[in-house]
Structures are given as structure tokens and as C-alpha cells.
Amino acid sequence: MKRTTILALIGFTLSFGFPAQAQDPEATPLPTVNHSTLFTVGKAFLSDSYLSPLTYDGVSISLLHDRIKASPYLGGKLLMQQQFQIQTAVTKNPTASASEYYGEIRYHLTGFYPLLRTDHLTLMGGGGAALSLGGIYNVRNSNNPGSLKTAVNLQLSAMALYRWNDLTFRWQLSSPFAGMFFSPEYGHSYYEIFTLGNNRGTVHFGSFHNQLALRNYFTIDIPIRNITLRTGYLGDFYRTDVNQLVTRIITHQFVIGMAFESLHFGGKMVRNNPSILSSYYR
Secondary structure, eight states: OHHHHHHHHHHHHHHHHHHHHHTOGGGSOOOOEEEEEEEEEEEEEEEETTTOSSEEEEEEEEEEEEEEEEOSSGGGTOEEEEEEEEEEEEEEOTTSSOEEEEEEEEEEEEEEEEEEEOSSEEEEEEEEEEEEEEEEEESSOSSSOEEEEEEEEEEEEEEEEEEETTEEEEEEEEEEEEEEEEOOOTTOOHHHHHTSOOOTTOEEEESTTTEEEEEEEEEEEEEETTEEEEEEEEEEEEEEEETTEEEEEEEEEEEEEEEEEEOOOOTHHHHSOTTOOOSSOO
16 A cells, blocks of 8 residues: 555656656757858850850859758748858850950848648748849950949749658749849940949849849758758849840859758857857856
8 A cells, every 4th residue: 555655656746747847948949050051063154245245155163151040030930041152154255265254242131931831842932132243354355344243132032842751852943023233334434433433324223124033043952871962953044134235144053062950049048058068158
């Protein structure tokens, strides 16, 4: 009888003890940040009527950092994506008698909200902002050898994620719908713009009537032991038509790199949490 009473008390104590541990606020899962640093290489096509009537083509390489993190907005369902890209290209005209060099720095900030979620498929839509700064340099031209390319745009985006076995497929599309971009007048020299201050008519409102762009981004995440290999395709199309000047920049690139997940926290969360061992705040 005494043994039965002791066992009953132990069971009663454990039944209340374990739920209290599960409700510990310190045990609340923290959302991770998905990072990837990717190297891309492929083909570039440059056409800028300010510099030449010909289309130049050649090799394009770039470095892309992609970061996705859950935000506290909209019930924690809104995902925020940041992309930072440095891109270069070396191209030649059809007869290989002249070269053009292209360089650009680009930053994208996009929010995604899930529209459909199943066991394997997630469809998301959203939008954000894109900033770019770059230019094209033609070695043959002596009077106006360069053409500045810079823009600030609002864009619409869509993303699809599909998980099959251990593989994760991602397809993402982005296109600007409104913004501002730089373009000189026809026959307008950069000496007049930046030295003499004659810059009227060089900043334009951009939308579908004079600016078209599309980013097509497809990746596959392949887990290999303790690492995740990310590979895929990145295609960019950009076209402006203003002041009787037409610019077209097209790139098709193979993507490869590493993807990883991390926890980002600080302040009292890292100092007062016994489950986190900081290498610095000890």
C-alpha cells in the first residue's frame, strides 16, 4: 500500500513537471536566417545605341549574396529577402574588333507573403525595391566612351518553393513596375552633364512604357553531409527606350555556391539565455 502511494505521488508530480518545462519561454524556437553566397558565370549581351549600333556579347561573372529571414510582421508569415550582387562582363562586337566592359552593383529588398502552402509546395507573392549602379565602357569611342546605368525601382515578385525528398527547388521572378532611371539626351555628352552642369532631361520616370526588366532565378538545394550545395540559373533582362536611345542588357548565368542557416540574436536574449553559450559575452 505504501509503495503504491509513493508511485502515485511520483506520477502526479511528473505529469505537472513536464508541461511546465514545455511552456518555458526560453524554449521557444528562434527563426533561422537562410544565407547563400553564390558565384555565377555565363553569357552577356550588351546593346547601347548611345555607344554603338552593334550588339556586343561575351562572358559575364558575378558574386551574389542571398539572405532570407522571417520577419515579425503579419503574424510572422512575412519573409524578407535581401540580395546583393556585384557583376562584370567583358564583351566584343560581331567582328571581335572592339570591346565593351560592363560593371554593376545591385541591391534588392523584397517581402514575400505565403499565398498557398502544402506539405511540399509553397507559393508566395510580394514586392519591394531594387537599386542598381553601373555602366558600360566602349574602348573604341574617344569622345563618349562610357554610358552610366543607374536606377531605383519598385518591383513585384513571386516565389515558388518545392521540396522533393531531400532536394529543395526554388523559382523566383521579379519585375519593376515604377521607378527612376538615368539616361542622357540624344547627342548629350557626359562632359556637358557633369562638368558644365547641363543635366536637364537626364532623370526619367520609368515604367512599362520605357523600362522593361525581368529577373528569372531558379535554384536547387542539395544537402551533402554537413553542407548544402546550391546551384541553378540566373537570368536578367533589362531594356530602356527614352530620348531616342535604346539600351538592352541581357545575361544568362550558371549559379553555384553554398547555402547555410544561422540564428541572429543579441542583447539580453544572448546574455540571459542559459541555452545559449556565447563565445564573447561570458
